[in-house]
Structure formats: structure tokens, C-alpha cells
Amino acid sequence: MEQLATKAQSVWKKLQEKKPVIISGPCSAETELQVLETVIRLAKTGKVDMIRAGIWKPRTKPGNFEGVGAEGLPWLEKAREITGLPFAVEVATARHVEESLAHGVDILWIGARTTVNPFSIQEVADALKGVDIPVLVKNPINPDLDLWIGGIERMQKAGLTQLGVIHRGFSNYGNTEFRNAPMWHLPIELKRRLPELPIICDPSHICGKRDGLLEISQKAIDLDYDGLMLESHIDPDKAWSDAKQQVTPEALAELLDKIVWRHESTHKQEFLNALAAFREQINQIDDEVLTLLGNRMKVSEKIGLYKKENNITILQTNRWNEILEKSVAKGEKLGLTKDFILKLLDAVHLESINRQNRVMNRHEI
Ligand code: PEP
Ligand code: MN
Numbered sequence: 202m203e204q205l206a207t208k209a210q211s212v213w214k215k216l217q218e219k220k221p222v223i224i225s226g227p228c229s230a231e232t233e234l235q236v237l238e239t240v241i242r243l244a245k246t247g248k249v250d251m252i253r254a255g256i257w258k259p260r261t262k263p264g265n266f267e268g269v270g271a272e273g274l275p276w277l278e279k280a281r282e283i284t285g286l287p288f289a290v291e292v293a294t295a296r297h298v299e300e301s302l303a304h305g306v307d308i309l310w311i312g313a314r315t316t317v318n319p320f321s322i323q324e325v326a327d328a329l330k331g332v333d334i335p336v337l338v339k340n341p342i343n344p345d346l347d348l349w350i351g352g353i354e355r356m357q358k359a360g361l362t363q364l365g366v367i368h369r370g371f372s373n374y375g376n377t378e379f380r381n382a383p384m385w386h387l388p389i390e391l392k393r394r395l396p397e398l399p400i401i402c403d404p405s406h407i408c409g410k411r412d413g414l415l416e417i418s419q420k421a422i423d424l425d426y427d428g429l430m431l432e433s434h435i436d437p438d439k440a441w442s443d444a445k446q447q448v449t450p451e452a453l454a455e456l457l458d459k460i461v462w463r464h465e466s467t468h469k470q471e472f473l474n475a476l477a478a479f480r481e482q483i484n485q486i487d488d489e490v491l492t493l494l495g496n497r498m499k500v501s502e503k504i505g506l507y508k509k510e511n512n513i514t515i516l517q518t519n520r521w522n523e524i525l526e527k528s529v530a531k532g533e534k535l536g537l538t539k540d541f542i543l544k545l546l547d548a549v550h551l552e553s554i555n556r557q558n559r560v561m562n563r564h565e566i
Contacts, residue, residue, distance in 0.1 A: 212250050212287055212308070213335050213363055221462060222428030224289060224401065225453055226253040228443035229266065230273035238435045240280035242450035248457050251308065252280065252288040253430060257297055258442055259314045266441040274304035281307075289337070293321060295328035302332060310337040313369055313381075313406075316352040317341035326359040335363035337401060344371040344384050346391060353395070365399035366391065367430060368421070370407035380409020380446070383417065389424065399427040405446045411437075414448070415456050425465050431456070494549070498556050505557030515557045521550065 215222050225243055230236050236254060243249045254277055258268035277288045287307035292298045293315040301309060309329075315321045316339055329336065336356055341348045349366070356364055368388040370381025392400055402421030404414045418429050434440045437447035448456065467473070508515065525546060532542035 215250065221422060221426070222250045222399075222401065223248055223457065224251045224253050224428065224430040225249045225433045225450070226288070227434045227440065228255055228405075228432045228447060229258050229441055230254040230256055230269055230276055231266075231441050232269075233276040233279070235435060236273065236276040237280050237283070239433060239450060240277075240284050240286060242435065243433060243453070244284035244286055246450055246454035246457075248454050249286065250428075252277065252284075252286050253310075253432070254288065254290060255442070256290045256301075257293060259293060259312055260442070271300040271304075274300065274306070277306075278304055291315075292325055295324050298325055298328035302334070306334075308335045308337065310367060311339055311352065313339045313342045315339075316349060317343060317345075319348075319351065319355070322352045322355050326355040326361075329356070329361060330359045333360070333362060335365065336361055337365045337367050339367040339369050339403070340371065340387070342372045342381075344382075344387055346387050349387075349391060350394065353398070365401060365427070366395075367401045367403050368407075368426075369403035379407055379413075381407050383407050383420075385420070385424065392425075401428040401430050402426045403430040405430070405432040405443070408446055409443075410445045411448055411452075414446075415459055418456065419460055422460055422463055425463070497549070498552060501553040501556045502560050505560035508557065509561040515554055515561065524550075 212222060227235065227239055239254075240252050243252065254273070256268050256273045256277075257270060258266065260267055274290075277290070280286070281288055289308040289310055290297075290301055290306050291312045292301055292309050293312060298309070311322060311325060315325065322338075338349070338352045338356065341352070353364060353366065366388075368383070370379060370383050371387070373379075373382045388400060388402075391398075402417065404417035404421065407417050408414055414431065418431070421429060431453055432443060432447045433450050433453045434444075434447040435449065437449060438444055440447050505515070507513075525543070528546055529539055529542050533539060
């Protein structure tokens with residue numbers, strides 16, 4: 202048992218040292234045989250650090266397979282005994298926590314549907330008081346960074362010190378490219394605010410299908426994530442949950458082989474010098490862009506005053522359309538995407554309206 206605890210600690214250490222940790226296993230534990238075969242085949246690849254398997258499954262609609270429950274925990278213990286691989290399960294209630302701890306689970310994760318509900322995540326945090334086990338908090342289903350951070354804070358307040366996060370994308374309406382849109386700016390901002398927390402990407406729940414798993418995994422590694430959680434199944438098409446997004450252990454190994462693993466930094470002087478020179482260029486350009494934007498806003502204020510004198514509305518839709526058309530055409534010629542130009546112009550236009558509003562409606566006391 203002590204050896205097993207050490208194994209989990211070494212995975213945690215690897216996470217903290219920012220070496221990519223690979224967590225894989227089925228979406229759901231289905232039968233003892235399925236769990237054992239998956240884990241043995243994953244262990245054989247030599248590329249997996251930890252096993253995952255859903256025991257209690259939060260499904261969107263009733264009537265679907267909702268997990269085997271605590272009955273599946275001994276299967277995971279057996280798989281760990283055979284392969285030496287530690288395992289992680291999802292917990293959503295105090296009872297899940299109790300049962301998982303009773304079976305010596307190495308790492309717990311909180312699912313997206315639990316992070317979204319402060320009562321639920323608080324219940325889990327309370328059940329974990331006094332237990333120092335690593336916990337990974339998935340993002341909530343909706344793109345609310347504060348709610349995600351709030352979930353982490355609830356764990357911290359319960360005294361947990363080995364915390365990390367899992368980015369699994371955000372729910373969206375309609376048929377889009379992803380099952381859950383990655384919205385990379387949210388995890389990037391989370392990393393900025395909480396730089397100490399290891400961050401793992403879950404491409405399986407982002408993609409919802411096998412296509413794109415490699416692309417999303419590579420993007421996460423390029424963004425300096427600390428690990429990946431990818432679902433795998435011995436017979437993916439027959440999986441009892443999330444069949445479309447699972448891959449066989451062997452396909453997982455192939456996928457991992459295709460990833461180009463990056464380092465956060467290097468000591469190579471030549472690279473560092475070149476990077477410093479490019480960064481200096483970027484700093485100067487940013488400086489010029491900001492100065493120009495400042496000047497542009499001053500002109501907006503002058504226009505505001507002029508409109509005020511003549512009682513003219515701030516918003517001039519024709520003029521706004523003209524700017525959009527002209528700028529998109531010019532931007533595209535410069536290699537900028539239409540999406541980026543529109544977002545940028547939108548922000549500039551809004552700021553400009555605010556500035557005009559301020560000068561036009563200033564009431565001198
Ligand atoms: C899962 O990991 O199988 C799962 C239910 O994920 P999420 O909480 O991201 O939907
Ligand atoms: Mn799943």
C-alpha cells in the first residue's frame with residue numbers, strides 16, 4: 202500500500218515539475234474484464250502515468266448508463282495491483298468521496314457538472330477536510346472563470362494542498378465544430394492568475410469525436426500544459442458512454458507518438474538571444490499600437506464635442522459599416538483573419554463610443 206501511495210506521489214511530483222503527465226482510461230468502468238484489459242493494454246504502451254475511469258456518471262438525460270457505482274472500485278484496485286499504475290475517479294457527492302477513499306483512490310477529479318454547482322463542490326470539499334489527496338478540478342460547463350476559481354478556492358479552504366485543474370471545454374448551443382468549445386483564453390487567463398496550479402487538457406471531451414484529438418493535444422502542449430487526459434477503451438465503438446470520442450490503447454500510443462513535446466524554456470544562448478530580439482521588436486510595436494490607439498481616442502473625443510455642439514447621435518451606422526468593410530479588406534491583405542479584425546474593431550469602436558458618450562454627456566457642476 203505504501204508503495205502505491207509513493208507511485209501516486211510521483212505522478213503528482215511529475216505534474217508539479219511540469220512534465221507532461223498522461224492520464225488515460227475508459228470514460229466509464231463497465232465490467233471487471235473491460236477495466237483490466239484496458240489498463241493492461243495501456244500499461245503495455247509504456248506511455249501512460251495514471252488511469253482514469255468514471256464510476257458514477259453524470260449523464261445529461263435519465264435512462265442512459267449512469268455508471269457501475271462503487272462495485273467498480275475493486276476492479277480499479279486490481280488493475281493497479283497488476284500494472285502498478287495509480288488511478289483517478291470522478292467524485293460528485295460526499296458518498297462518492299467516502300467510497301473512493303475506502304478503496305484507496307490515488308487522485309480524485311471533480312467533473313464539469315459539479316464545478317458548476319457551488320453546493321455540490323462544497324459538499325465534496327467538506328467531505329475531503331483533513332484528507333490530503335490530489336484533486337483535479339475540471340472547468341465548469343459554462344465559460345465562467347470565477348466559478349472555476351471559486352471551486353479551487355473551496356478545495357483550498359478545506360485544507361487541500363495538492364490541487365490542479367482540467368480544461369475540458371465549455372458547453373455551447375447547436376452543432377459546432379467541438380462538443381465543448383475550448384475557449385483557450387479562459388485557461389490561459391487561469392494560468393496567469395494561478396501559475397502554481399498544474400493544468401491538464403482533456404481533448405476527448407473538447408472534441409467529442411476522435412477527429413481533432415491530436416490537434417487539440419498538440420495545442421495544449423504548445424500552450425505549456427502539464428498533461429493530457431484522454432479517454433481510451435478496448436472496443437471504443439461499443440463503449441457504454443462517450444463511444445465516439447474514445448480510442449483504443451494502441452491508437453492512444455500512436456497519437457502520443459505524433460505529439461511534438463515542447464519545453465517551457467531552454468538554456469541555449471543562441472535561442473535565448475534570438476527570442477530576446479524578437480520580444481524587443483514586439484514590445485516596440487505594442488508601444489506604437491497603444492500610442493496610436495490613444496491618439497485615435499483623442500480624435501473620437503473631439504468628434505464627440507463636435508457632435509454635441511450640433512446635436513448629432515454618437516452611433517452612425519453607415520460610417521461604422523464603412524470602417525468595417527475597409528478595415529476587413531485591408532486587414533485580410535495584411536494576413537489578419539476576419540474574425541480577429543472584427544473583434545479588434547469592435548473593442549475599439551465600443552471604447553470610442555464610451556469616450557464620446559463621456560464628453561457629450563458631461564454635466565459641468
Ligand atoms: C468524464 O470525464 O467522463 C466526464 C464526465 O467529464 P466532464 O465532467 O468533463 O463532462
Ligand atoms: Mn466521458
